[in-house]
Each structure stands twice: as structure tokens, then as C-alpha cells.
Amino acid sequence: MADIKAPVFPESVADGTIVEWHVTEGQQVNRDDLLAEIETDKVVLEVVAPDNGVVTKIVKQVDDTVLSDEIIGQFEAGASASSDSAPAVDPDQPAAPVQAKQAADGGEPVQATDKKDEADHKDQSPAVRKAAKESGVDPKEVEGSGRGGRVTKTDMANPTLKADSSIKSDSGRPVAESMGERTEKRVPMTRLRKTVANRLLAASQETAMLTTFNEVNMKPLMDMRAKYKDQFEKRHGVRLGFMSLFVKAATEALKRFPAVNASLDGDDIVYHGFYDIGVAVSSDRGLVVPVLRDTDRMSMADVESRIRELGGLAQKGKLGLDDMTGGTFTISNGGVFGSLMSTPILNPPQTAILGMHAINDRPMAVDGKVEILPMMYLALSYDHRMIDGKEAVQFLVTIKELVEDPAMLLLDL
Template sequence: MATEIKAPVFPESVADGTIATWHKQPGEAVSRDEVICDIETDKVVLEVVAPADGTIAQIIKNEGDTVLSNEVIAQFEEGAVSGAAQTQAVQSEEKVEQAAAKTEAGAAPVVERAQPVADQAPAVRKALTETGINAADVQGTGRGGRITKEDVANHQAKPAAAPLTAAVGERIEKRVPMTRLRKRVAERLLAATQETAMLTTFNEVNMKPIMEMRKQYKDAFEKRHGARLGFMSFFVKAATEALKRYPAVNASIDGEDIVYHGYYDIGVAVSSDRGLVVPVLRDTDRMNYAEVENGIRDYAYKARDGKLGIEDMTGGTFTITNGGTFGSLLSTPILNTPQTAILGMHKIQERPMAVNGQVEILPMMYLALSYDHRLIDGKEAVGFLVTIKELLEEPAKLILDL
């Protein structure tokens, strides 16, 4: 009996999505809850799983097609496995057994060759054409040796055995389409620069007290909480305290209204292969340092694996971004609208500083606060940033709530 496979129900903030990858093709056997398709939206990649054991009877929406919420994308035959699929499964099992046997005997494992480009999915054919990669050179990891888009990307990322040489005067270009996520990020960043009165104020913080505290307690902290003690938890807790003192920085603008939030949901910018994402830590005023560290770590893993959900990135009243991870010494972060402020962390750099009339070499970090001047005055912005500086330079105040 044929069953309709539909796209997930998208949240109100997501209008539509794009079929990114079909992991299964018509006639291929699939198991219940096995991922058969990825749908890329403006924010996340959603997985579509098989409703039961069976086969895909027909693909209605091909890779690259736009789909709406709950739209039919394929037909599914429950419990039906074609003879070709059964034969293919048996062959795959036999090849695995052969590879295992030869590996045990000390021989190299059998590598299944990729099928010709004509047999690949449309998105894979397009990727091969754009990159100029020969299908025969790519090791397919899909069913029956089929090449996936990830296989093409991984092959392209591998270092060449010998450097490529171009003819004298030849200027090489490569054109690839933007992902939906990157296009959406670009739109939001452009809107932030055009639709807000954005201004940035700077300060610097002496990181020595935090670094000494971290050095002294990091092993005991990890043993007790099972979490690595980093710098980000101190910044999240310091920002939370500063937001309590300066409510306008925790507010947002909705049309002609100012919305003051009575909670503290701090987004932490994370770089991923698909683009910049900002998962949100909820109610940071109620979180301890270990919960902050674990939350950030879990989000980093999910971003790396493309597993962030829309609920992970919805909302947020304030954002922290750390350009220092990549070596940035100073920058002006762009607002994550509709939020009215964003804090930029940077690289810790040892510099000579004047302390009580003496020159000392201290680990210093520049802080940058970009804010919407329509709502936040300079006095509030500077006061907010100075509060964070003072709390970090005297962490006892932060811990004792002083």
C-alpha cells in the first residue's frame, strides 16, 4: 500500500525549504526511522525518516526543489522490497563479508567503485559538473556505490597528490550556489546594517584573574561536573548580570514598541560548515557554570554534525560572539536583529600595561559592544561594557553576586 511521505511541519518563522539530499532512491530497501532525505531551511537542516520498513516507490520532489510545510515529497511502499533491492542488499552484505575476510588476512579491503555519473542523483551530477571531478575518482558511500553530495565535497577537500598547475595567464574560477542558510544569514546581516542605528563601543579586560582561577580549579571542576572550564561561561554569567542592571540592552524593538524581556536567553555564535548559527542558552540567570559549559559544548557538537533544531536557535535576547577563536584581535560585530546588542570577544594578547605606576605584561582582551542607538544610549552601552569588564577582572564579585 502506497503511503505519502511529507515534508515536516515548519515553524511560522520558516516559509519553505529545499530538498538538499535524497539518501535513498526508488526501489531501494529502507528500514523504519532510517533517514531518507534532508531538507534545508533558512535556519537548519531537517531530516525526513522512513515511516516503516519498505521501499521508496516514487520521488516527487527532486534535489534542489522548493517544498512547503507538510507538502508531499515522495510515495512510499510499506513492506514492499523489490527484487532488485533484495539482490542489491545481498550483494552489499557479501562485499562487506569479503572485505572483512581480506582485512583479517592482511589484504587491503575491497573498495566498491562508484557508479557512472549518469546513474547518480541530479544534485550529485550537478556537483560533479561544477567541480570538474570525475565520478570514477570518487568513492561512493551510498547504497550500491552511489555517490552522495557529501562524497563529492569530501573528495574535493582532500589534498591533491601533486599541486595543480594552470597554464600561463589562465585565471581559474569556480561558481557554486549559496546554501539557503548562508543566504538567510547574508540577508539578516545586511538588514541589520541598513535598518538599525548600529554603533560600537570598545573596552579592554585584564584576563589574568580569570586565567589564574581557571588554572587553579579546572581539574577539580572537570572531575566534579564532567565539563571543561572555559572562558565562555564567565562571559555568559557576567553578561547576564550586566543585562539585569541595564534592561534596555536585553530588550528588542517590535515595530514602534519596545519589548523588555524579563528573562535572559543568550545566543552563542557558532561557526559551522553551512554558515554562522546562533543557538540559544535559555534562562542563563538560573544556570551554573557547568550547565553553561555543557550547553555550549553540546551546541558545538550539534552544529558540527548539522543536528541543530529550529527550537535551538529560536528567540534569544542577547548574543555573544568570539572572534578570538580564529585569532581576531579587534572587530565590530553586527547585530543579531531584533536584538539590540551583541558582545564581541577577541584574542587574548599579552601587552605592557601601566599598573600602579609600574609596567606589567598582562593578558588583555579587547571587548566590543555593538548596539542599536535607537534604543540604547551611549551612557548605557558604555556602562554595560564597563560592568562586564569589572566583573571579569574581579570574578569574586561575579560569584558572590556583588
């Protein structure tokens, strides 16, 4: 008999919550089959089968808090499922169909449950069934993000309906679909969203946060992208976007203004001799900030490729702890959602964050003449305890100058 344990969490993660069991007691599994998912403050971690065998006992249930390396179940390697090890009856499971033998014994025949509905119900975890009862949303109408398209508890917290679906309750009645209905849906916040909320609140209350703004003419960068994007993609296998140049421009600006790349640790200022830039990404589970490591050593193609990779992992909920720990500076691009201007909130213990916004054509005065140019507002929020206003403004102006004249990056000017 072997123990099924939670993963070893890093020091920055105190505990986790079991959000879903993908197996039941007595179920036979193969090596590396997904057994359970544990949500931490940062990511969802998967617990897989250590070998071929049978899950003999589930110790920690859905919504239970678990510690690093804590036992959550038991496993017998090499065993096979038997009738003696059948899982206990789940009160949420539909009753088994009555066999035809009842008719022969004189009992009243009962129509068997529809096989497809029964299979769908059995494929849902207890956590999903519980969420369905609380929300009135039919899991069969929800796009699943789990293995093989399974619907998870996280999917039920923020349901994305299938293209040919409308939200329906278990009774089949639509929920909050017709105009004039006044309905509410109460769902618990995910652990990640609660953590993000607490961190943002702490950032606004515990830092002397200030924001400075500037605007950048995007025409030179857009012209460069239009001229070289096909060659760039052909050579590097990845599309040329705007984020890579902003990352490289921010890296150069961080070199010139070390205080913006520093962090506060109590009464100490920690100056970092490396450049790890986090890129804020919106996912179905909430805001996550995967980190690009050593951006001073990365080419623009490396940056584009890594951003694409991390973005894909974020949407699938597959980011690892290593992908999101650390970071000395953050870039947030609200412009992809149409934001014209905002004041980004710091990501402690970092002391600054850059906000990018939508590109809009605006009339600008150029050499005494009015020209229509694609302009973007930039915002730099910073901790005034660490960074003086002069440094913050000069840092943002440096990024503006590098973006408006990309050749300066290549010539190291």
C-alpha cells in the first residue's frame, strides 16, 4: 500500500485546496493517469498515478485544504479492480437501472435510465455535480477544459457555454435567458481570484502608489512591423507583435534606471542584477502573470515565442509555479480589450508596472501641422517610497523614445 501525496509546494505557497477528484475509491488506473487537481494561490497542480494499480482510499475530499506533501489518498500498485473494491454509492449518482429479472420475479418493470445521460452523469465529479446544483447550470451545456473535454469545478465557476447551448437547469428550464427575469447566481470565488483580490488590495493600501502617463506615436513601430512581419515569421516561425519590442524597450530602460527594477524587503532595498519581466495574462481562472526570464539575453523572436507559449498554458490552466514566481517588473496590456487609459496596480514586491493601452488614430501637431497618427497612452504606476517622480518620468520617456525609434535599440543608443 502506498500513499498518494500532494505535490511539494514552494516556500511562497502555504497550502492548496482539492478542487476535483477524477477517480473514485476502488477504481483501477494506469501510471500517470490524472487522479486529482489541487488549486494553490498561483496555479492548479495535477496529482497523477505513480504506477498501475487501484485507488484504495480517498483521504482528503473536494474543498479540503491540504499542505505540502500531505497524504490525500492511498494506492495499491499492481492491484486490479474487483467487485469487492467497488466504490461506495454516491448519493448524487443516479440509481442503477432495474434489471429485467425483476419482471420475471413478479416485480414491476422499471424503464432503464438513458445510457447516454447516465454516462454523462457518471463522468462528472462530485464537485461538478455540487456546483451544478448550486448554480442551476447543466454541466452538459458547458465547455470543459479538463482531460478529454471533462467539465471541472473551475469551468462551472465561470461557465463558457457550448456554441449550440443555452444555460439550462437540471429540470431543463432556461436560467436567466429571457428579458425581464430578475435572477441571481451565487458562486464561490476561486482560490486564485481571492488571492489576486487580496494582493491588489494590499498593494493599494501598503504602497505609496502613484501613476505617471505619456503617449507614444506607434506609426514607426507599425511601419516596421508591416515591412518585416512576413520575413520575421518565415525565419523564426512566430508572428511579430508589439509586445516583444515593448519588452526589449522596458529592459533597456530598466538598465538605465535600476531603482525601477528593484524591490523592497522590509527596510531594505534589493537591487536585482537580472531582468525578469512578468506579462499579465487574462485567463478563465483570473489574472495571472507568467514571467519572462533574463529578457536582456532574449531576442525579439525569443520573446514572441515565449509569450505565445505562456499564453497558451495560461488559457489551459497549465502554468507551473516556476512560470509565475519571481519577476522584477510587470507589463500589462489592457489595450487588447480596448482600454484607452488606466492606472495599473503594482504587483508587490515589485515597485513598478507598465500599462499599455489601445492604439487609436488621433490628430497630433507635428512641426506646426496637424497629422492623424496612431497613438497609444502609456502608464507607469510606481511605489513613491522607492522611486522618485523624476526617475519614473524619465523611465517612461525612455520607453517612449525607444518605441518611436526602434533603431535606437539595435544601435544601443
